[in-house]
Amino acid sequence: MVHSNYIQLFFSFDFYKYLVIKNCRPETYNLLVLLFCLVFSVRWYFMHYKNKVVAEWPIVGRLPSLILNAHRIHDWTVEISRGIGPTIIERGPFFGRVEIAYTCNPRNAKHVLSAHFSNFHKGQDYTDALDILGDGLLTATSSFWVAQRRTARITFNSKTVRSIIFHKGELVAHHALLPLLSHISKESSVVDLQDVFLRYAFDTSVNIIFGQSSNFLSTSFPPNEFAKAIEDAQEVVFYRHLLPSSWWKLLRRLKIGSIERKLDAAWKIIDRDIAEYIAVKREDMAAKGTKEEADEESDLLEVYMSIKDGEKDELLLSKMCSDKFFRDTALTFLIGSRDTIASALSWFFWLILKNPSVEAKVIEELKLIVQKKNTMAPKHPVVFDADDQTEMVYLHAALCESLRLYPSAPIIPKTSIDDDVFPDGTVVKSGMMVLISFYAMGRMEWVWGEDCLEFKPERWISEDGKLNPEVMSKLVSFSLGPRNCIGKDMAFVLMKLVASAMIYNFHVEVLEGQKIVPTPSIMLKMMNGLMVRVRERVVQ
């Protein structure tokens, strides 16, 4: 009681009046005015915003709210979307220099990414921050993007590349991932599953893209300079997204700070290793060419290098034959696939392990597939082939459900070229940054129903037991429209390969007491990893 009276006195005007009269020296007076402003700002804040998700402070606006919530930015976007609304126009954090249109309304997202695609581009700041990717598909613009996208679409849809993706993924899963898990289970040791998936995704991507193994999944958990360089480069790109572009560009020009130096070092290693892969490939292809009958292409780089001149855009022919083009393309696919797949698999396993009834249904589905094929007892570990994947309806639904709650790319930025109006009536001015939160979109009751926070693969399946096309059209985690993810099918093939083999052959148990939270980053990894124990499982 006494305590609360002191607090009341501290917040009362009389208290300051008394102090000012007693202490009339100018410096004391100035100090008191400052203290007065501070205390009344705090008081005003508590009176107006104690229970609100965003506070509006004098002068600095909403910047303190952003700083206070930066560590949990994605969950904060969910609270903002629920508390204030799904679309908000906001001044940027750096003293109002940039205007931002934030949205998690699926109709607005479709408008930006598909219907009015040509009016919303990636923005110069985004492509500048990703300068390490050069002119790869993710960062290319205008006619060079159109030409590359056409080539990539044909390539990824070809029978050859589909077969490369499955067979390389299977090779790494069955010759490296399963033996590693078996080793861990025999040792009864604990492992960070996210690290295992990052290694799997890297090893598989290197195999698919360059046709070589990195042995990153061997039981000694070896370091890998190339993988580390890619990780460092991604970290720097993330920091760059947090700062106004003029700030990091100045740091880079003046060579100040360790961050940009880290990128320089990583860049050198990445360039060196990819140049080596390209040189080896050119030699292999030259040797193959002298043989009577050349084999089919064995990796993505070879497929790209073998594209006939007539199949390329005439204007861009010279550009699409250079080592620089192959380097940018390979690096873009590597960076586009590694963290996205590893993050998706980590969240999927966490959700599966927290929901034993879902795991039981996945096992039941896999058991039926095994029974259909074999009359005799199957060999251990059981492996599933490409045809089996078409029958994994429930597993596919569970992966979609996991990506709804934990999209690997939780938020994507765009910039408007001309003035525009969203379907919900929001006016977007030319030059505005548009932020689309897939993370918040997947957690809105008005989009997914009251059970939106529950993990329910059933919502993706229609009464006839097939994937429901209407619900499938709501899957935004791979983005929408002409610039959606080119690796979506590849991602599902690899995720189903790993999930089916691991769930059928191993019992995974999450260690108690872990804090599983997403990183406040453009890639939705788990901040502290996912520590698990693994035991072999024999499904009866």
Ligand code: HEM
């Ligand atoms: C679970 C896995 C994956 C998820 C959730 C995912 C998500 C996305 C998203 C949201 C975008 C749009 C980014 C933007 O507009 O800024 C995108 C683009 C892209 N993704 Fe993926 N991705 C996945 C796997 C892959 C894989 C395996 C590859 C390998 C080839 C890949 C390559 C790309 C490329 C090259 C683009 C740029 C396409 C363009 O701009 O035309 N992704 N992805």
